[in-house]
Amino acid sequence: MTHSRSSVPGRYVRQTAFAEWGPQAQGAFERSRALVVGVGGLGSWVSELLVRAGVGFLRLIDDDLVDLTNIHRQALYGPTDAAMRRPKVSAASDRLKGLNDACEIDVMHDRLDRFNINRLAGDVDVVVDGTDNFATRFLINDYCVKTRRPWVFAGVVRAEAQVMTIIPGQTACLRCVMESPPPACTDPSCREAGVLGPAVSAIASIEGLEAMKILGGRLETISPYLLRFDLWSNTMQRIRLDGPQDDPPCPCCGLGEFEYLEP
Ligand SMILES: [Zn+2]
Numbered sequence: 001m002t003h004s005r006s007s008v009p010g011r012y013v014r015q016t017a018f019a020e021w022g023p024q025a026q027g028a029f030e031r032s033r034a035l036v037v038g039v040g041g042l043g044s045w046v047s048e049l050l051v052r053a054g055v056g057f058l059r060l061i062d063d064d065l066v067d068l069t070n071i072h073r074q075a076l077y078g079p080t081d082a083a084m085r086r087p088k089v090s091a092a093s094d095r096l097k098g099l100n101d102a103c104e105i106d107v108m109h110d111r112l113d114r115f116n117i118n119r120l121a122g123d124v125d126v127v128v129d130g131t132d133n134f135a136t137r138f139l140i141n142d143y144c145v146k147t148r149r150p151w152v153f154a155g156v157v158r159a160e161a162q163v164m165t166i167i168p169g170q171t172a173c174l175r176c177v178m179e180s181p182p183p184a185c186t187d188p189s190c191r192e193a194g195v196l197g198p199a200v201s202a203i204a205s206i207e208g209l210e211a212m213k214i215l216g217g218r219l220e221t222i223s224p225y226l227l228r229f230d231l232w233s234n235t236m237q238r239i240r241l242d243g244p245q246d247d248p249p250c251p252c253c254g255l256g257e258f259e260y261l262e263p
Pocket of ligand 1: 244
């Protein structure tokens with residue numbers, strides 16, 4: 001733990017009363033470090049959940065400015081932030097520090113790339129996906145598999161969402177289920193296809209809890225599925241993943257080819 005601030009007694013009692021979590025996981029969680037890549041819709045919600053729950057250290061990276069079109073789904077921001085065109089990481093940091101000053105917040109107004117990923121992710125216990133593009137997710141996947149660091153993938157567009165937890169050496173990785181980033185034409189952005197706030201918060205809740213399980217040391221309860229939801233039609237698909245793909249072997253976690261980290 002790199003900070004000396006202590007949590008307010010009693011603050012987490014409703015959380016530690018949940019027996020499967022308890023004081024032991026809470027203690028580990030308060031000493032843990034997380035990186036959230038992108039503080040748009042998913043990153044906003046996940047950051048707030050982790051900070052309210054008492055994570056020890058949270059780093060945020062995002063190069064975007066708050067816009068009025070963000071507010072319906074990006075819970076850390078308000079119209080004043082949009083009017084001022086504040087960097088998302090600055091507005092997020094102010095809001096999160098006001099929620100829990102026992103949590104150390106570190107922000108970087110930048111875009112994650114292969115040059116800065118080791119500096120930003122090399123000292124954290126989990127990487128949480130708040131990005132809006134598969135190029136960055138494949139970079140995160142390569143880095144996390146190579147350094148054996150857990151990460152949680154999630155994406156949402158329209159009212160459709162998916163989430164998957166990757167524990168290198170134990171679970172499948174993103175490239176086991178998707179060999180290469182989908183072509184841009186089949187990867188519609190929220191700008192073009194739209195997105196509903198409740199779909200974002202629903203999937204961010206699952207993503208946040210998976211991150212909590214990792215940081216609290218409850219790895220045995222990690223989801224072994226790629227979960228896909230359509231919140232509009234209330235349908236869910238659970239795709240069971242029994243460890244890394246081996247026939248043919250996954251280029252990333254099977255063969256150790258980390259092409260997204262290379263120049
Ligand atoms: Zn793999």
